Amino acid sequence: MPAAYQRPYHAAITAFGAYVPQRILNNKELSETVETSDEWIVQRTGIRERRIADTSEFTSDLCYRAVEDMIRRFGVSLTDVDMIVVATITPDHPMPSVAAQLQARLGIERAGAIDLAAACAGFVYGLQVATAFVASGMARKVLVVGGETLSKVTDYEDRSTCILFGDGAGVCLLEPAAEPGVLAFGNHTVGHAAHLLYRSGLRPDVQGTPVAGNGCIVQSGREVFKLAVQTLEAEVPRLLTDAGLSTAELDWFVPHSANLRLIESVCERMGWPMEKTLFSGEWYGNTSSASIPLAIQIAIDDGRLQPGHTLLLAGFGSGFVYAGAVIRWSAVPSSIHTPHESEA
Secondary structure (H helix, E strand, O other), rough: OOOOOOOOOEEEEEEEEEEEEOEEEHHHHOOOOOOOOHHHHHHHHHEEEEEEEOOOOHHHHHHHHHHHHHHHHHOOOOOOEEEEEEEEOOOHHHHHOOHHHHHHOOOOOOOOOEEEEOHHHHHHHHHHHHHHHHHHHHOOOOEEEEEEHHHHHHOOOHHHHHEEEEEEEEEEEEEEOOOOOEEEEEEEHHHHHHHEEEEEOOOOEEEEEEEEOOOOOOEOOOHOOOOOHHHHHHHHHHHHHHHHOHOOOOOOEEEEEHHHHHHHHHHHOOOOHHHHOOOHHHHOOOOOOHHHHHHHHHHHHHOOOOOOOOOEEEEOOOOOOEEEEEEOOOOOOOOOOHHHOOOO
């Protein structure tokens, strides 16, 4: 980290990468353990497959593989990274942080390292923190990683949640830039709705509601769906206004890939076309903090995302928290391949 504050900078994403585990859990396989079907799951969620980490594979491993993928794609050096920010709700341990473990494996000598726990809004919150570091001059290179092994905290006897979640990781590198790559941010919190989506921990209640789940994810699906739609419907237009943009100037909407039906509902209310919306859930499921970077990576690989495009990222999840960002894309990879080709 620089010894003293430098002049303010613009910040931009200069490199990107992703990783998903090798094992595929499809809807047919799930239908053999709980009462469901491929048709039922696709109709209600848009999810066909999800990736599952090996028993010996944890969040720090997925994050490391995502960084390796970014290095292969963009040929970047990370020896002078100042800060590592990892967004996750499934760390290997409560402490030490995943970010600290990642620092050790990457051999970055003078980097700060912090984890953020903002659930499905985590990657965008990480992007906000990283931008603040770069723009203020406190850091010149910041790694932002969103990684999860949700399969390890999923109850596979609970049909309402086991059909949703998968594992994966995505990463970006933020650096100073001559032109702004991050145009606007937005945040919103509905803390009184915390009991609608949680994973139990030390305390026996969430705001007076007794916890369940034995450490696995518990969700009140309909209530979460309604709250997410209401939040995005209100916050996305506000964020565009803050960025000084109209919907006509926006190329891609990248919401957290929680559920395709939820996203379709939001897009319908906003008058936004689904064909200009990026979604990673069809093949990777709901990967919480990894879902937005995975959706971006898919669009890089299939050629839809191009330099100069403007994206609106919208993360929302347990808390209940929302984080949004408007970014202008400028990163150009030297090679293209799908995330799961980064094999362990």
